[in-house]
Every structure is written in C-alpha cells, then in structure tokens.
Amino acid sequence: MTFQQLGIDQDICDALDSRGITTPFPIQQQAIPIALSGTDVIGQAKTGTGKTLGFGLPLIQSLGLEPGQGVQALVVVPTRELAIQVASDLEIACSNRVTEVVAIYGGKAYEGQVAALKRGAQVVVGTPGRLIDLSKQKLLDLSKIKFMVLDEADEMLDLGFLPDVEKLFAYTPAERQTMLFSATMPAAILNLARKYQNKPIHIRIQDPEEGKTKADIKQFIYRAHALDKDEVVGRILQAEGRGKTVIFVKTKRASAKLTEELIDRGFRATALHGDMSQEAREKSMIAFRTGKKEILVATEVAARGIDVDDVTHVINYSVPEDEKAYLHRVGRTGRAGKLGVAVTFVDWEDMARWVHINRELDLGTPEPVETYSSSKHIYTDLGIPEGTKGRIAKPRVDKPAGEKVSSERSRAEKLQESKSAAPKRNRERRRNYKNASEPKA
Structure with missing residues (x-):
C-alpha cells in the first residue's frame, strides 16, 4: 500500500518521499480515503500511530494546488509542543504547494503569528486559548473554515479545554468537514462528536491481541x-x-x-x-x-x-x-x-x-x-553491558562558593601582616646598618 494508492496527489507523495515517508500506517490507510470523500471521521488510535498524516494529507489535498488567501483549515491541539510538531509535519506534506501553515499558541509574542495570518495562511494549527483570543480580537477569521480537526481530544478533556473547543466550533461554519482523533473515547468526547459532526464514520485501530498498553x-x-x-x-x-x-x-x-x-x-x-x-x-x-x-x-x-x-x-x-x-x-x-x-x-x-x-x-x-x-x-x-557504571565523564570539581572570598581574605590578611611587620623590619635594618658601620674592636 502506498499513499498514491490511497488517492493522495503525486506532489504530496513526492514531498513525503523526500523525507523517507513511503508506507502509510493502518490509521492512515483507513482514514485517508474516507476523509478524501468529504465524510466526517472519528479516529481512535493510540498516540504515535500516525494520526497527523491521517487527517493532514486529506486536509491539504482538499484545499487544492492554489488555495485562496485566508484560513480554510483549523487543527486544534491541546499543547504548544504538539502545535509546533503538527504544523511541522503539515509543512513537510505541502512543501511542493503554495499552501502556508502557521502554528498559533500562547506563551509567544503575537506579532509573528498575526503576520502569518495577514500574509494569508490557509492552515492554522493552534491551542484553544490563543485561537479564541485572536478570534475575539478579529485577527483570526474562522468563518470560512472548510476543514476542522480536533486532535488528542481526550487530552483536551483532561486539561479542561472542552468549553473552549465548543466556542471554536461555534466560530466555524456548520457545513465544514470535521475530524476528531483521540486515543480513548470517554463519554464527553462522544457527546462532542454527536453534537458537532455529521454522520461520522468511526475508525478504531487496535491489534486484537494488544492489551490496554501498546504491544510494541x-x-x-x-x-x-x-x-x-x-x-x-x-x-x-x-x-x-x-x-x-x-x-x-x-x-x-x-x-x-x-x-x-x-x-x-x-x-x-x-x-x-x-x-x-x-x-x-x-x-x-x-x-x-x-x-x-x-x-x-x-x-x-x-x-x-x-x-x-x-x-x-x-x-x-x-x-x-x-x-x-x-x-x-x-x-x-x-x-x-x-x-x-x-x-x-x-x-x-x-x-x-x-x-x-x-x-x-x-x-x-x-x-x-x-x-x-x-x-x-x-x-x-x-541489555546493559556488564561492568557499566552510571557515569561517562569525570565529576566536575566546582570551587566551593566561599573559596574566592577566602583567598581574597587570606591575601588581605597577609598584606595587613606585612604592614604590621614593616616598622619592626625597618628597626632591624637600621640596627644592622649601624652595627655594620661601627669600627670593629
């Protein structure tokens, strides 16, 4: 199975191939054809199984070779680090297109993120708080969203972001295509899917012999x-x-x-x-x-x-x-x-x-x-080699915090002693000079 066989355009396949990404994972094999058909998807698979390209490739392809200016696809993620990573993966996939991806998250200056939006970025990957903030300031327009993804939905729930996520759904058109991905499916996430998705197909990727933790x-x-x-x-x-x-x-x-x-x-x-x-x-x-x-x-x-x-x-x-x-x-x-x-x-x-x-x-x-x-x-x-110790470098020998002060004090004390001894040395010199000058008997 190849990405091209799943219906992905050649230029996207070439971009992936340049990074050694040639074989789709199970979640990608199932999610991509469904998403390309325009159907809403619920994807359930454990973290690290390739969900990003499962929604990312249909998202990029749906925007076309020359998408118009302005935000048309929104990916909502729970953390700043994940926003950066997902945006990076999407940038690789659309590197042969004019499509621009921007990561939007808190804890970083607004200027660069706003500048990317003003340039006409079509894909936004962001955390709920900053997305809502920019939307309220009229700096982020979500009214033309065609494709919306909620990634790591169960983590959103754990971190208390579900009310913010609902606000973001409210900012987007009802006729959008929506994909929801999550490792687990608690009741609150299923309720979210029922409320905001249109007849979604539920994909669940799990090895029948796999336990609750990943078999690998x-x-x-x-x-x-x-x-x-x-x-x-x-x-x-x-x-x-x-x-x-x-x-x-x-x-x-x-x-x-x-x-x-x-x-x-x-x-x-x-x-x-x-x-x-x-x-x-x-x-x-x-x-x-x-x-x-x-x-x-x-x-x-x-x-x-x-x-x-x-x-x-x-x-x-x-x-x-x-x-x-x-x-x-x-x-x-x-x-x-x-x-x-x-x-x-x-x-x-x-x-x-x-x-x-x-x-x-x-x-x-x-x-x-x-x-x-x-x-x-x-x-x-x-598989630790026999005789291995827990150190591969010599321990640093840091000077005690007071050593410099002590040495400076020592020099000061020596100087003081030298000054104190000076009169005595001078008297001894005069006495020696006088004795040397007197004629011997």
Whole structure:
C-alpha cells in the first residue's frame, strides 16, 4: 500500500518521499480515503500511530494546488509542543504547494503569528486559548473554515479545554468537514462528536491481541531507592540500542536537578518544565528533536503532546498519578511501528498507587522487584553491558562558593601582616646598618 494508492496527489507523495515517508500506517490507510470523500471521521488510535498524516494529507489535498488567501483549515491541539510538531509535519506534506501553515499558541509574542495570518495562511494549527483570543480580537477569521480537526481530544478533556473547543466550533461554519482523533473515547468526547459532526464514520485501530498498553513497548517495573535512582538511570542510559530518551519526574525542581546531575555524569540532557519560558521550552524541544540533546527530563504537564517518533526509552523516575498518566507517559515510545522500552521506578510510598495502576492496566506486576544499581537483572533486562557504571565523564570539581572570598581574605590578611611587620623590619635594618658601620674592636 502506498499513499498514491490511497488517492493522495503525486506532489504530496513526492514531498513525503523526500523525507523517507513511503508506507502509510493502518490509521492512515483507513482514514485517508474516507476523509478524501468529504465524510466526517472519528479516529481512535493510540498516540504515535500516525494520526497527523491521517487527517493532514486529506486536509491539504482538499484545499487544492492554489488555495485562496485566508484560513480554510483549523487543527486544534491541546499543547504548544504538539502545535509546533503538527504544523511541522503539515509543512513537510505541502512543501511542493503554495499552501502556508502557521502554528498559533500562547506563551509567544503575537506579532509573528498575526503576520502569518495577514500574509494569508490557509492552515492554522493552534491551542484553544490563543485561537479564541485572536478570534475575539478579529485577527483570526474562522468563518470560512472548510476543514476542522480536533486532535488528542481526550487530552483536551483532561486539561479542561472542552468549553473552549465548543466556542471554536461555534466560530466555524456548520457545513465544514470535521475530524476528531483521540486515543480513548470517554463519554464527553462522544457527546462532542454527536453534537458537532455529521454522520461520522468511526475508525478504531487496535491489534486484537494488544492489551490496554501498546504491544510494541517492553515494560519493566522496579522498586528502586531514592538515593540510588540516579546511578540506575545512568546505567540504563548506556543500554544497547538506547536512543532518544524521555525521563518523567514529578516536579519542576526535580526536572532541573536531574538534568544537571545527568549533564555532570556526561550525558546530553535537557529539561522541560513549566518554569521555563516558552522560548526556552522550544529550544529544549528543538535540541531534543534534532538529536543535539538525546535525553529530555520532563514534568507530566510540560510533556503532554510531545510527538517525537524516534524515542527508544521512557523512564518514569516516579510513579504517575494514575493509569491514564501512565499510558500517556509510556506512549512517548514505541511509536510509528518501532519498538520501545519503558522503565518505571516505584518508591515504597508509591506502592498503593502502583497497585491501582497495575490492576487497571492488567500489567501483571503487583509487586515490583527490589532493584539496586548493582542488581544483575537490570543488565539482562535492558541489555546493559556488564561492568557499566552510571557515569561517562569525570565529576566536575566546582570551587566551593566561599573559596574566592577566602583567598581574597587570606591575601588581605597577609598584606595587613606585612604592614604590621614593616616598622619592626625597618628597626632591624637600621640596627644592622649601624652595627655594620661601627669600627670593629
């Protein structure tokens, strides 16, 4: 099966082919022909299964080779990072066309986004808050929308965006074509579909033998100890085949601290958390996507919507809040048909939460094995070379904060002592001179 066989125009196929994208995934094979026919779609598939091109290619093709000026397609996503990623994927697909894509999200200056709209961008990918803001200011006109997509709908629900999403639907024409994609289908999302879609076809992609978590993710659960975790992580990061890695932590402070620790150990790590400015977060994500940094240490909220296909490992430095958070976290790996590894550390105080997650997801590990950095099973489980330690660089030897002050004080004290001793030295010189001048008996 090829994209051309699905009905996608040659120029779009050529654009994809230039990036090595030649074979459509199951969700794309089913969604693309239906969407090209103009029918509304509900697409249900786990994160990382290729949903972006499933709606993106029909969207671009429906606008034609030379779309007129102004916004005609709207993709609503839950997070800034996902807005950037989806816009980037759509730009690749329409690189042989004049179609312009703009990402619109909060935390960044309005000027560049508004300028792209004024130039006549036809496709907008954005987060609900900024989209509504620009619409109210009459800077974003959604009255000519032909194609609307709601991506990661269940995350929208989790983050409390559904009222904003309903406002956006109200800004668009009723006769638009609407596609809704979600990993899960809670009642609120189904109600949304009934209210705003017109006789949608429901596509559900799941392997019959697949459990509640993705079958292409190997999962390891260890009962680890707080003081030994960094050393365990350092050894896991040297496992055979380990590529880009996302490490999830509980707090912003933990993200910054662990990132610094890993850098000290010689690893190329970068942080992603809510205290960072939007510019810093974008730089961090760009460095991670391009491979300049290979480890992303992220908090739960900051990492929602991360869409990077070549993440090989996910490490839950601490247990997620619930089974949904667990699925979102481990779903960052095992994407686009590739195998992934997910490692979860369970502290003693987190055992009750873990028992709940394990039961809800049928993971079969109610009692995680007690694990230390020296435990043999982590070497065999994860393919870590024998004798590996958790550090690939010598530890930095930073001068104590007070050393410079101390040395300056020391010099000052020496100078003072020198001044104090000067009169005594002068008296000794005069006495020696006098003795040398007197005639010897």
